[in-house]
Amino acid sequence: MNSMTTSLLSLIIGLSLSSCNAQQGNQAQSLPTQSTPVGGNFENSSYTYYGIPAVLTSVDTSAGYNEGGQKLLITGKVYQSDGKTPAPDVIIYYYHTAPSGRYEHRVSEPRSMPPNEKGQTHGYLRGWVKSDQNGSYKIYTIRPGVYPTRDEPAHIHLTVKEPNHLSEYYLDDIVFDDDKLLNSAARKKLKNRGGSGIVRLLVTDSIHIAEKDIILGLNIPGYPIKESGSIASGLNIGEDQPSFIPYHAYGPDKGKRTCPVCKYGRYHGLILFTGNKASWDDIKKWLIFLEKESVKREKYLKVYFVYGNSNNYSRSDRELQLEQLGKELNIQNTALTYVPSFDDESTEANLNKINPEAESTIILYKNRRIVDKYINLKPTPENFELLTKAMENTKGEFFYLPGMEHD
Numbered sequence: 331m332n333s334m335t336t337s338l339l340s341l342i343i344g345l346s347l348s349s350c351n352a353q354q355g356n357q358a359q360s361l362p363t364q365s366t367p368v369g370g371n372f373e374n375s376s377y378t379y380y381g382i383p384a385v386l387t388s389v390d391t392s393a394g395y396n397e398g399g400q401k402l403l404i405t406g407k408v409y410q411s412d413g414k415t416p417a418p419d420v421i422i423y424y425y426h427t428a429p430s431g432r433y434e435h436r437v438s439e440p441r442s443m444p445p446n447e448k449g450q451t452h453g454y455l456r457g458w459v460k461s462d463q464n465g466s467y468k469i470y471t472i473r474p475g476v477y478p479t480r481d482e483p484a485h486i487h488l489t490v491k492e493p494n495h496l497s498e499y500y501l502d503d504i505v506f507d508d509d510k511l512l513n514s515a516a517r518k519k520l521k522n523r524g525g526s527g528i529v530r531l532l533v534t535d536s537i538h539i540a541e542k543d544i545i546l547g548l549n550i551p552g553y554p555i556k557e558s559g560s561i562a563s564g565l566n567i568g569e570d571q572p573s574f575i576p577y578h579a580y581g582p583d584k585g586k587r588t589c590p591v592c593k594y595g596r597y598h599g600l601i602l603f604t605g606n607k608a609s610w611d612d613i614k615k616w617l618i619f620l621e622k623e624s625v626k627r628e629k630y631l632k633v634y635f636v637y638g639n640s641n642n643y644s645r646s647d648r649e650l651q652l653e654q655l656g657k658e659l660n661i662q663n664t665a666l667t668y669v670p671s672f673d674d675e676s677t678e679a680n681l682n683k684i685n686p687e688a689e690s691t692i693i694l695y696k697n698r699r700i701v702d703k704y705i706n707l708k709p710t711p712e713n714f715e716l717l718t719k720a721m722e723n724t725k726g727e728f729f730y731l732p733g734m735e736h737d
Contacts, residue, residue: 369499399472413567416465502527525568580656
């Protein structure tokens, strides 16, 4: 790890420890659960506020951070249900097992709690943060261990309480993409409550970093989300961009069936989906802009065009059509791909949930996580600037940081 990375991480860790020291004292009364329940009941929800400090900050350090184990930073932003508007003053409660895989209890630890009637506790590796005015938060802790029974992947429990009349509700547990127990069956059970809980680690010599954004109300039963009124297409911001295998007619993987999200890695990926309603004039304008962005951002952006027009579909005609388009526009970096239709199961294009009635659907993802989405966006200079800003705003704190490795 180079000196720039070391200095930056030392500064971040130092700031976090000073914030933690202020947060551990002055225990407050337990906060009452509010009267409008959402999200359903969950185990030991009453412990959410047990020992909560009187003053919360956006940074917390668990009691085990300096006791051994793999150091872990969980960082991200909390957003309103649109996935774009930062949500300040949201309380996030976390707890997890020790490296032993058990919820260890320590009498001397002020955050610990006595066992309930079933002998269960949340353990001493627990704490709270409150999102700042930008929706940001940081949790410094250690990586949890797997239960001794090895029947679940290692995980960190999360509960949120918004500054409104709604009750607290639980989110999908944070789980780790490199965990061998997180197999296909385990992944399919995930509900994406508040967004996907799967994190992919950025690794340094001293600490692992997991970026975890939270979308309030996403996939939470009973949550009062207002309808946008616009046409629906694609998965939600905060969910994982699924793997699928379109045909590549032109570009770096010409002649192959390559999964965009699997091929790319941890930086930005952008997918432009167009189908039956597409305008070729609009498509060309988008591709010219996106090709320039891809060249400018080098490895930090990979662009895919996925054409899903099911009208008069012919594989040979479609390949010829996209190949001619690539040559006409002198495409070098952008992958021009196609699927028989957006409902097609052979390419798993159906997993994207693209509405064929939409003129276009633009999905921006990072680390497999969908971080922005636009439907029927016209290729105008104003919208080119909008998309450029979206890529800048969703890079994250560690996007260009040198010395980072992906798990």
